Each structure stands twice: as structure tokens, then as C-alpha cells.
Amino acid sequence: MRMRTTSGSVTRRRGIIALVISLLAVMFVWTPTASAHGTIVSPATRAYQCWQTWGSHHTDPAMQQQDPMCYQAFQANADTMWNWMSALRDGLGGAFQAKTPDGQLCSNALSRNNALNTPGQWKTSNVGSSFSMHLYDQASHGADYFKVYVSKTGFDPTTQRLGWGNLDLITTTGRYAPAKDITFNVQTNGSYRGRHIVFTIWQASHADQTYMWCSDVNFG
Template sequence: MVRKRKFALAGVVASVAGLLLSLVSAGVSSAHGAALMPGSRTYLCYKDGRASTGQIIPQNAACQAAFNQSGATPFYNWFAVLRSDGAGRTQGFIPDGRLCSGAAQIYNFNGFDIARADWPVTHLTSGATIQVRYNKWAHHPGRFDLYITNSSYNPSQPLRWSNLVSTPFSSVVNPPQSGATGSEEGHYYWNAQLPSGLSGRHIIYSVWTRSDSTETFYGCSDVVFDGGNGQVTF
């Protein structure tokens, strides 16, 4: 009887372990990257909220609002704002007001669509050249396009496609990469010249289109053009 119980317990442990492994693998396989510089909302809110205990405890008020709406899961999965059926589509595919969440299917990123003027922000200089860094949680070939908001953008209103300049200010295909895939530090990188004549708060909107599948990644990076050189304010 004791031996049977031991075998039964071992079977349960193995089953649970297998289930956990499959869940973790599913999460990683569907999560591939986001902007590190200038940091995306999801990444900077993860950085803001990550406690030494591993919990997500937001300090920034906008990150807290996102947490209240969407919970902790999208913070841990900051690299998973994607549409598996995106195929590089933008306007007419992702609805107005859902740009920052990418109308994502896997995790609930809706909290990151909240219109606020106090998201963590990267300080930049209009017209300057910066090194863009985009995390490679998983490596995929493809094209990166960066858009900037126009003069109609108002942080207190939901982001619409009409708030973006229609032509990307930076585009690159299969840029070089550095660091380990599947780590926070691993990333693609390239130099981009920022648009000139801008001041105040804006959003840099990123679209990463895989060339080996229809999967497409979307992201909002809140920036302020005030003469900065990439400093982040939480």
C-alpha cells in the first residue's frame, strides 16, 4: 500500500511538472521582444514595478493604473505585445485606441492603452541620432519601422492612427544583434535619426514584422524632446 501511494504521488508530481513546463514554454514561444531604448511602456513599467521579491509593485502612477486594469501578467510578459495574424498590418487592422496594446491576443495589455501624461518617459533631443535597442527574447528575421506622433497628439486622449506621421522616420531590415537571446539584455540595434523640430511629449511607435511568419509586434515608447540623451524618468 505504501509503495502504491509513493508511485501515485510520483505520478502526480511528474504530471504537474510537465504541465508547468508546457505553460512556461508556451509563454516563451509567444513572446519575442520590445523596445529597450527608447523603452516601451511595457518594459519601463516592468522595470518600475519589479521588486526585489520578484513581485510587481508599481511606483509610477500610470503603471499602477495599467496594473489595476490588466494585472501583473503583462508586466512579466513585457516582450509579448503581438498579433500572430498581424502580417505587418497597422491602420485598419489595430483599432484606434488600441495601438499600445496592439489589440494583443495572448495577454491582456489593455491597461497600457490608458491615455495619461505620466507614463515613464525617455528624454531625447529632436534631430539627434540615437542607437535604438530592441529586445530579442526570441530571434526572428524581419523589418522594424519606427513612427512618431504628429502635432495632433494629446497624451490625455487615446492614441489614434491619425496621431502618427504616416511614414516611418526609421526603418531597418535584419539589424545586427548583441547579447544572449532570451535575456533582458539581448537586443537588436541600429542608429536612427530622430525627427527635427519637435518638443514636449510624444510617442515613438514601433512595428516589428517577421519575414518568416505573419507574427507582428507593436509597442509605444513615451518620449519627451527636451535636450535629453536617453535618460529615463519613472
């Protein structure tokens, strides 16, 4: 026997469907905001440089020849570049070295970003013995501090993965109030020449969230 559907039950079903669609729409709108953080945009981190250069035409076959390191990163996981602002880990408690293995510093030990650890001819930013660091933080978290390192003379980022023993600690900053843009100066001893990695740790202020990045530079 076929059940007759009343107009009231149809209305209720439509109401439930509309509610579900509304909830899904809210989730879709808010998820990107909740995952929005930041990165060092100058000197550009590896993921940010790839997104900035190739994001608008990431399927261009010219990338393979013109920027092979970005090409291999896009091939490995394009989400690494689309989410250049989200290279974070929770709850490290300041134990950066103990919880980040050698060879995984540039990815912040995130397996999805492992292509960023690959040695090679990453595009570089030209810097002097004194240079400015610029953090762009979409969510304005502020910073407990930044730690900035430079790879040691003799380390070759085109052939070697970065480890803790390859780094010189250059500066540890103080706190910064929440802001979308934070800039600070870094002063080296002037002994660095040519290609190096600037490795930065950002300890965000709103929670125990740690960001780590590699920026490829050329000291003039």
C-alpha cells in the same frame, strides 16, 4: 466485499502518478521559454518602463503618487507588465492599420493590455533629433523590418489616445539577423519638441508575428 490491493497494482499506480508529475513539470519548465519574445527597451515601452521601475516592488503604495500611469496599469492587469515581452499578434499579413483600430495602438489591440492606451503622464525618455532604438529579444527571432513613427506636433499624449492619423512615419528598416540585442538609429527632421510618442512596429522573422509598442519620449 472489499477488494485487496496487490503490491503490483500499487507500483503501477505510483508509476502513473510519477509520469503525470514529470509531464506537468516539463510543461511548466518549457511554457515560459515558448512565450519569451522581446520589446524595445530604449526608449522604454510603456509596459517595460513600468516593469523595470516597479516590478520588484509593485505593491508599493508610493506608485500611485509617483507614477500614476503605471499604477493604473498594474491595477488593470499586472500581467501586462510581467509579460512585457509578449505583446504580439499573429497573421496580420502587413495589414497593420486595417486590423488595429485607432485608440488601440499602444496595446497592439490586445484587450489584456488596454491600460497601455490610457492617456496621461507616462514617464518619458529624453531623446534628440537623432536617437538609437534598442530591441531586446529573448528568443533571438530577428526582424523582417521595423517601422518607427513619431506622433505629430499638436498631438497631446496626456489627453488623447493614439490613432494612425496622429503619426508621422520616420523610418522603415531592412532585415536584421537573429540576435538578442538589435540596435538601429532613427533620424528625424529636427522639428519635434517636447513630449511625443515613438510608435514602433516589429515584424519578426520567424513567423508572421507583429509587435506594436508606444514609447513616451521628450525631444530636447
